[in-house]
Amino acid sequence: MNIWLLIAMMALVTYLPRYLPMALAGRVRLPAPLGQALDFVPIAVLTAIIAQGALVRGGAVDFSLGNLHALAALAAFGAALLWRRLFVTIAVGLGCFVLLRLLL
């Protein structure tokens, strides 16, 4: 396969969804319910990514205690609820992950 052709096509199908809505901004008015729906986008999309990233390991959902990604995510969740600081959340989550890897 020609990798540069692949890169060019990937760039196109990545760029268009990023640009098209912004290009139309101001020219089309979104109906109010649609605007309201879009307010939920960050929570909906990022939570879906988190769920799969933390709990899907090797193609299957893994709720076991051996799933370090899930344990680190749980620690990060606790830290985020307590302190609400991005840096602290990342530090606690990563620290927990590294510690568990070294211990287990």
Next chain:
Amino acid sequence: MHSRSKNMALGALETLPLVVAAFPFGLVFGALAQGIGLRFAEALGMSAIVFAGASQFIALSLLASAALLPVIVFTVFVVNLRQMLYSANLMHHTGHWPQPLRALLAFWLTDETFAVVTDRLNRHPGEPGLRWFYLGSALFMYCFWQLATVLGYLLGERVPGLANWGLDVAMIVAFIGIVVPALRRRADWACGATAFAAALLTHDWPHQSGLLCASLLAIAVGMWASRVGQA
């Protein structure tokens, strides 16, 4: 001029924790690209021209499984539909930007920059200088993504198995750090819980379509919950 550079610096600063979290992800990308036999220029070219973490990883895994070009391109397109939701979300705030500026800034629309831009819009609605804030965040993210790709590629040649260290966990905890403070109303929690459960139930759907369906369902539940809450 002063507020331009100030806003750009602020955008970069607020993106810093996310850059820290995305960096290992970029390292893994570089190492994986090296591992499946991409040339250095091709790996860096993908990061520089496509600039989308999820798309790049999917392309690599499909390349490794010898998928056909149209299959890879279609999959990348489906995965990027969530960026379309981001772009639509920003429509309110970009309507008065000149078109060339939108065309440029849209190229750098990532999970990370979207997250810090929405965070700023939540905390300081209507504050001027958003475009410079966005640009600062985007350029910072872009430069470090290229750097991570280069380092990952070089490390991949020397450190075997780097791609299997589980460095992707950094991205997950970073997203947790973004989402949790955004959970304010009951409807937000309903939306998040739905996204979580639905993403797990649909994880084996093809082309990551489960991710998109779970998001759409969660948005619907969030809207329904906010209606019920008002009534």
